[in-house]
Every structure is written in C-alpha cells, then in structure tokens.
Amino acid sequence: MRLGMVIDLKRCVGCQACVAACKVEHGTPEGTYFTKVLKYERGSYPNARLINMPRLCQHCAEASCVKACPTGASRHLENGIVMIDHSLCIGCRYCMAACPYNARSFIHNTRTGLPGGSGEQPAPCASMEKGTVSKCNFCQERVKEGRKPSCVETCPAGARFFGDLDDPHSEISVLAGRANARQLYPEAGTDPKVFYLE
Amino acid sequence: MLMTASLLVIIGGISVYREISKKQTFTDITNEVPWGIYVVAYFYLAGIGGGLLLLSAAGGLLVPGIAGVTAQLALGFFVGAGFSLLLDLGRPERALKILYMKKQSPMFWDFIGLTVGLGGAALLFIWQPRAESAFFARMVIGLLSCVMVFAAEGWTLNLCPGRGIWNEPLITVVFILEGFASALALLLFFREGPPGVIANGLLAVMTAVLILNFWQFSGKYFLPREPGRRNRKQEVKGVLPLRIAACALLLIAGGKGWILLAAILVLAAGFLEKFEQVLIPQILMAYGQGNEYKHAPKYKLEANKGLIVAGLFGIAGLTYEMLNLLLPLLTG
Numbered sequence: 001m002r003l004g005m006v007i008d009l010k011r012c013v014g015c016q017a018c019v020a021a022c023k024v025e026h027g028t029p030e031g032t033y034f035t036k037v038l039k040y041e042r043g044s045y046p047n048a049r050l051i052n053m054p055r056l057c058q059h060c061a062e063a064s065c066v067k068a069c070p071t072g073a074s075r076h077l078e079n080g081i082v083m084i085d086h087s088l089c090i091g092c093r094y095c096m097a098a099c100p101y102n103a104r105s106f107i108h109n110t111r112t113g114l115p116g117g118s119g120e121q122p123a124p125c126a127s128m129e130k131g132t133v134s135k136c137n138f139c140q141e142r143v144k145e146g147r148k149p150s151c152v153e154t155c156p157a158g159a160r161f162f163g164d165l166d167d168p169h170s171e172i173s174v175l176a177g178r179a180n181a182r183q184l185y186p187e188a189g190t191d192p193k194v195f196y197l198e
Numbered sequence: 199m200l201m202t203a204s205l206l207v208i209i210g211g212i213s214v215y216r217e218i219s220k221k222q223t224f225t226d227i228t229n230e231v232p233w234g235i236y237v238v239a240y241f242y243l244a245g246i247g248g249g250l251l252l253l254s255a256a257g258g259l260l261v262p263g264i265a266g267v268t269a270q271l272a273l274g275f276f277v278g279a280g281f282s283l284l285l286d287l288g289r290p291e292r293a294l295k296i297l298y299m300k301k302q303s304p305m306f307w308d309f310i311g312l313t314v315g316l317g318g319a320a321l322l323f324i325w326q327p328r329a330e331s332a333f334f335a336r337m338v339i340g341l342l343s344c345v346m347v348f349a350a351e352g353w354t355l356n357l358c359p360g361r362g363i364w365n366e367p368l369i370t371v372v373f374i375l376e377g378f379a380s381a382l383a384l385l386l387f388f389r390e391g392p393p394g395v396i397a398n399g400l401l402a403v404m405t406a407v408l409i410l411n412f413w414q415f416s417g418k419y420f421l422p423r424e425p426g427r428r429n430r431k432q433e434v435k436g437v438l439p440l441r442i443a444a445c446a447l448l449l450i451a452g453g454k455g456w457i458l459l460a461a462i463l464v465l466a467a468g469f470l471e472k473f474e475q476v477l478i479p480q481i482l483m484a485y486g487q488g489n490e491y492k493h494a495p496k497y498k499l500e501a502n503k504g505l506i507v508a509g510l511f512g513i514a515g516l517t518y519e520m521l522n523l524l525l526p527l528l529t530g
Contacts, residue, residue: 038490053490070305071295090295091288094305094354096232097480106232106288108224131224131288 002061002080003138004165004193005152006175007054011159014039014052018151018160025139025150026127027112032105034136035151054160056151057082057103057136058184058192065095065104073132080165080193081138089132096133100188104135138162165193203515210509213502214285224288226503230495231480236286239507240279241351241373241472243514246384247275247315248347249377253385254322255340265336267388268381269322270521276316278514283312285506304354311350318343323521348374355476369475372410379403380468383461397457401448404464408441436474440467 014037022028022035035056042049059082066074066082073088074095096104107128128134139149147153152160163172175181176195183192217223226234250272254265284290296309318339325336352370382400389396411434440463447460481495 040490040492067302068304070300070303070309071292071298072300088292088295089289090292092286092305093227093232093288094303096229102229102483104232105229106224106227108227108288109221129289133288 001078002165002193003143003162004059004080004172004176004195005056005138005149006161006172006181006195006197008159008161008175008197009052010197011157012037012052012054012155013157013159014050015156017154017156018054021150021154022136025142028105028134029107029110029112029128032107032134034103034105034134053196054151055101055103056194057138058101058190058194059138060190060192062189062191064098064100064188064190068094068098070094077140079143081140081143082135083137083140084132084134086129086132086134089129091131091133093133100185100190101192104133107132107134199515200519203512203519206508206512207516208509208512210506210512213505213509217502217506222500222502226498226500228495230483230491231477231497233286233476233480234497235477235499235503235507236282236510238469238472238476239510240282240286241476242469243275243279243282243510244312244315244347244351245373245377245468245472246380247272247279247319247377248344248351248374249379249381250275250384251315251318251322251340251344251347252374252378253381254319255337255344264385264389265322266326268385269319269326270525271381271384271388271518272319273316273323273521274514274516274518276312276319277517278510280312280316281513282507282510283308285510304350307350308354311346311348314346315343318346344374348377368410368414372407372414372471372475375403375407375410376468376471379407379464383464386458386461397448397460400461400464401445404441404445404448408438408445411438411441434471434474437467437471440470 016037018035019033019037023033026034028034035054038051038053038055040051040053042051059080061080063074063076063082066076069075070092071088071090073085073090075083075085077083091106093106096102096106107130110128110130139147139151142149148162149160152162161172161175163170165173165176167173175197178197180198181195182198183195186192224234250268254268254272284293287293296306300306321339322336325332348370351373355369379400382396382403385396386400415434415438444460444463444467447456447463451457451460477497481497483495
C-alpha cells in the first residue's frame with residue numbers, strides 16, 4: 001500500500017476550508033499550519049493567472065527528512081506515510097532544512113488559540129510536544145478507521161483525492177497517471193506522493 | 199581575559215533565563231528558515247577550533263611554542279561550539295539520542311566531528327613531547343581531527359535537496375581556509391613579540407580565501423545552471439570588502455597595531471561569512487519557492503539571542519582560562 005493524494009488545481013477555489021479543517025483536526029499551535037493554500041500570480045498581463053496552490057507534506061518515497069533525522073524520529077510507515085515520533089525528536093530541525101517543501105513546523109509553544117483550556121486559556125495542543133518538529137500525517141488516525149483525511153472530506157470543490165497509489169484501479173491512481181499530473185520540484189529527487197493536476 | 203569571559207558568560211546566562219521565562223526561545227525559527235544564529239555560531243566556533251587544530255599540529259613546526267596555546271584555544275572553541283549546538287536543540291535533554299548511530303544523518307556526523315575535534319585538541323594539549331619524532335604523530339592527530347570537523351560541517355551544508363544553493367562542495371574548502379585564517383588571526387593576540395611569520399602566513403591564507411570568495415561571487419555568471427534551480431550564487435558581498443581591507447592592511451601596514459586591526463577584520467569577516475553562507479541560503483531557497491510567498495521569507499535576529507551568542511564566546515574564553523589553571527596539574 002502506498003497512500004497518496006491528488007489535488008486538482010483547476011477545482012481549487014482557495015477557500016481555505018482545508019486549512020481550517022486541518023487546524024481543528026490536529027489542534028495545531030498558533031501560527032502552525034500543516035496545510036496551507038498559497039496564492040500567487042503566474043505569468044504577466046494580459047496572460048496573468050492567479051494560482052491557488054494547496055501545500056502540505058508530500059510524504060515523499062525518498063524523503064530527505066527521513067534521511068536527515070539523526071534519531072529515527074522521522075520514518076516511513078508501511079502504508080508510505082512519513083511520520084514523526086515526537087518522543088524521539090530532539091528538535092535539531094535537520095529535517096526542516098532538508099525538506100524542499102517547507103512542510104515541517106517547529107513547535108515552540110503549544111497554545112492552540114482554540115477554546116477548551118482551563119479558565120479563559122485556550123486549549124493546549126494535545127498531540128504535539130514543545131521543542132519538537134511536527135507536520136501533516138495524512139490524518140493517520142482517521143485513515144486507520146477507514147476514513148479520509150479531514151482536508152479531503154472538507155474540500156467543498158472536491159479538489160482533493162486520497163487513496164492507494166499502488167492500486168491501479170483506484171481513482172487516485174488513474175488521476176495521478178494523467179498527462180497533466182505533476183509532482184512538486186521533481187528535480188529534488190524526493191519522489192513525492194502528492195500530485196497536482198494542472 | 200578571565201574577567202571578560204566571565205562577564206560574557208553571565209550576560210549569556212541571564213539572556214537564556216530571560217528567554218526561557220518569557221517563553222521566547224526559538225521565536226526566530228520559521229518553516230522557511232529553520233536554522234538561526236546558534237547554528238551560525240556553531241559553524242564559526244567549530245571552524246576556528248578546526249583551524250587551531252591544524253595550527254597546533256602543523257604550525258608547531260614553523261613557529262615553536264604555539265602547539266600548546268593553540269590546542270588549548272581549540273578546546274575552548276570546541277566547548278563553545280558544543281554549547282551552541284545544545285542551545286539550538288528544541289529538546290536538549292534528549293541530545294544523547296543522537297547516539298542511535300543513524301549514519302546517513304549529517305547531524306550524527308556533526309556530533310562525531312565535534313567529539314573527535316574535542317578529543318584531538320585535548321590530546322594535543324596534554325601530550326606535548328619535546329622529541330622531534332613526535333611531531334609527525336601530532337600532525338596526524340591534528341590533521342585527522344580537523345578533517346573530521348570540516349567534513350561534517352561540509353556535509354551538513356550539502357545536505358539539502360531543497361536548498362540546492364548549498365550544493366557547492368567548494369564551501370568546505372573555503373571553511374577550512376577561513377578557519378585556518380581565523381586561527382592565525384586569533385594567535386596574534388596570544389603571542390608576545392613581533393607578529394613576523396604569523397602575519398605573513400595570515401596574508402598568504404587570506405589571499406587564498408579571497409580568491410575562492412571571488413570565484414564564489416563570480417561563479418554565478420558562468421557556471422551552468424541546473425534545470426529548475428537557481429544559479430549557484432553564493433552570498434559573499436559583505437565579506438569581500440572586509441577581507442580586502444584586511445589583506446591591504448597586512449600588505450601595507452607595518453606596525454603591530456595595524457596588524458592586530460587586520461586580525462580583527464579577519465575574525466569579523468569569518469563570522470559574517472558563516473552568516474552569509476549558512477543563514478542567507480536558507481532564505482533564498484533553491485527552487486524559487488520564494489516566488490510563491492507574498493512576503494519573502496526573512497530571518498529576524500533578536501538582540502537577546504545576540505547576547506546569548508556573546509555568552510558562547512565567553513564559554514570558549516572561560517574554558518581556555520580554566521585550562522590555564524589545570525595545566526600545572528596535568529603536566530606535574
């Protein structure tokens with residue numbers, strides 16, 4: 001099994017619903033986002049185009065972060081997801097320096113900004129440790145239950161697709177095999193498992 | 199020096215306490231710029247330590263009497279470098295997990311390089327036989343330890359597929375020569391009498407560093423551009439004027455005061471070089487990712503972190519002074 005994601009850039013409207021869903025699902029600290037939608041212009045007048053580019057961990061098959069990690073905290077699961085074991089992370093940030101996609105975040109406070117803490121304090125983040133690095137894990141807990149990642153379920157435009165890239169009959173395999181499917185920065189040699197349809 | 203070093207350590211200690219109490223540690227770190235001023239300080243301190251090792255091993259043949267003081271200084275700088283790495287860790291209490299021996303990680307080799315450097319410097323400091331035959335053995339120890347330190351540094355800077363701008367093997371050679379030049383510059387402050395051969399040696403090494411810096415600066419104009427990547431431009435704009443001024447002073451000026459001024463410029467340029475070649479490449483990003491952000495990523499240097507780095511220099515100086523006290527005990 002090799003889990004991956006396909007994002008159709010033509011469908012993405014840049015509504016940031018995936019960003020909010022991810023934030024609530026993981027309770028990430030203030031200023032930390034496991035998925036972002038970058039908006040930038042491509043081309044110039046009169047052929048300029050606004051691009052909505054959803055970004056998240058690419059769960060690379062040749063993940064440079066996994067190689068750079070000195071303690072084995074970053075590793076591949078059997079289903080291909082790149083995970084961080086927070087109890088092993090020493091916070092050296094070599095993985096962040098090695099990641100071409102800027103997908104990793106250093107947790108320097110655990111205050112989430114979401115309600116639910118003691119008194120008037122916001123809830124602390126339960127799943128992350130201060131002083132460690134964190135990132136998107138394709139909603140591993142949901143995937144275990146047979147559900148899709150929260151960003152995929154939430155996307156109102158249906159721009160995100162999730163599934164097994166090793167299954168040739170799956171929707172995601174067909175989409176990833178299309179001529180207009182591309183990986184981000186393939187020249188980095190990381191073989192990402194997130195594909196973008198242009 | 200004991201007083202100055204102690205003062206710096208106290209200032210650094212207070213600054214660390216302030217950061218921890220206000221929960222402001224690592225506020226300078228972002229997704230785009232994961233390594234900050236502590237890593238710059240590590241490269242600088244370990245670089246000078248490596249240069250001093252080289253000087254202790256080989257320089258002893260040229261200038262008698264420097265083997266001891268250079269090894270002693272190297273120990274101080276390696277201890278300072280070790281503290282800078284510890285400060286940079288999000289969870290320093292787990293530092294020993296590095297010993298999991300994950301050999302493909304450059305961090306593991308940074309740790310090994312630093313340990314070998316520290317061990318080599320300690321050996322050269324304690325073992326100073328008068329017999330000429332021992333010079334060869336000392337040279338081998340110094341050279342091997344020095345190579346380990348710089349090889350680990352070089353690998354770290356060549357680590358990143360995402361930061362292709364760092365994939366310039368020349369940087370290791372520049373850092374070795376720069377470390378050696380900084381070690382020579384530092385030695386000028388620790389030796390009585392005319393600078394003589396040390397100043398001449400500094401001029402020779404600085405000329406080599408300058409040539410390499412010019413190559414790094416101009417290489418962008420004619421190096422082949424790799425597909426999808428930025429040009430291999432190296433940021434050495436700030437370093438070049440300082441280094442040219444230092445070389446000019448060494449070449450023209452005769453008095454010891456001017457030579458010491460040149461030495462200060464060499465040391466300042468060394469720190470600036472680490473800043474420009476370790477920190478700025480992270481911000482530039484290899485695949486033009488910066489074009490996707492509304493605001494270009496920036497590194498915000500905080501004053502308090504500058505004081506902590508000053509404390510790291512204090513630790514190096516304090517270690518040197520402590521070894522002065524220990525020396526009579528070690529040598530009987």
